Amino acid sequence: MAVDTSMRTPSAATPQTKQESENPTVPIKAWYYNDNDDLPSKPHQYSPNREVSIDHLQKLGVLTWTQIEADGYENNRFLNKIKAVRGYNYEEVLTVAPGKLPNFEANTKKFFMEHLHDHEEIRFILDGIGYEDVRDFDGQWIRIEIKKGDLIVLPPGMYHRFTLDEKQYLKALLLYQGTPKRIQFEKYPETDSMEVRLDYVQSVLERELQSPSERQLISESMNQVLAATTKAMEVITV
Incomplete structure (x- = not known):
């Protein structure tokens, strides 16, 4: 069944399809990022792993839903309810993988640069696995694993970055409130002074x-x- 992990959004609906109820996915996972010499696509976990709770992510403004049926998502009532309530009226599908994304190497390096947006970043994962890294209250990186059936919303003004896992494949539905701008503001002193950043900090x-x-x-x-x-x-x- 679809699992709603946000206390500020519509509660979870009943299972969408027979397939969904028979094949539940593993709930979303998050942990503190171990900044070692591994490639970004590695999990970067401490030993033992230092897990981060969904409640902690919510306090940072991160919203997550899990176990949403991704196959035939166009007719998924739970997903469509979220879109309607939160005003997501524009969408596009993006595949991040070698041979699928133009200028793959350059673009994936750009995605992994610390940045923010002046709007929400909304991703519903249709297939594959990736990582969203977000800054904690004290500046530490938190790594969030996003996989098929996960929906994640990052608030405006939050510093974050994205990378694929070792399989180097992720297909996602990108949602927007209005026409997308597709602009990321990389971390610089002037970015720290942006109104959207100051609003998030305050x-x-x-x-x-x-x-x-x-x-x-x-x-x-x-x-x-x-x-x-x-x-x-x-x-x-x-």
Whole structure:
């Protein structure tokens, strides 16, 4: 069955097809990246492996769904529901593999350069395996394995990079809100100053690094503002 690992999105539907229920895929995996001398396509795991939870990814703004039937995805009700709710109205299929992607060597090197986008990056994996690396709160790399049936959403302003696994093949459905720009902003001092990056740092990274008491104070303050606004609106209505 399709598994929804995001608490901020529609809950999982029942199994889409008989094939899907009989052949469930392994849930999405993530771990801290071991920056050794292995090729980028290697898993880069510590021994023992230092796993990262889905809950931790969510705090970073990363959304994931797993076990979505990829064959005949055009008619998949669960996937179409996600697309409708989140406003994904443009899509294209991209195959990243030698002989399939023009300028394969140059483009895959570019994909692995640390960068961000000023929009969400949404990938539904139709076949193959790849890795999305994202920065943790303290700057460490987290490696996320994406495979057939996985859907991943990276927020605007988040530094990340992508590489294939050792089989060097991945086919993905790329989703967009509106017409795609296909522009990546590589990490430079000026990139750190982009509005989309500053928004991500302030709304996600800095907020999570605050103490629980600080977060509680912010929450209480926001509730007070909301209550005052509601009361003011009632007066106006009368």
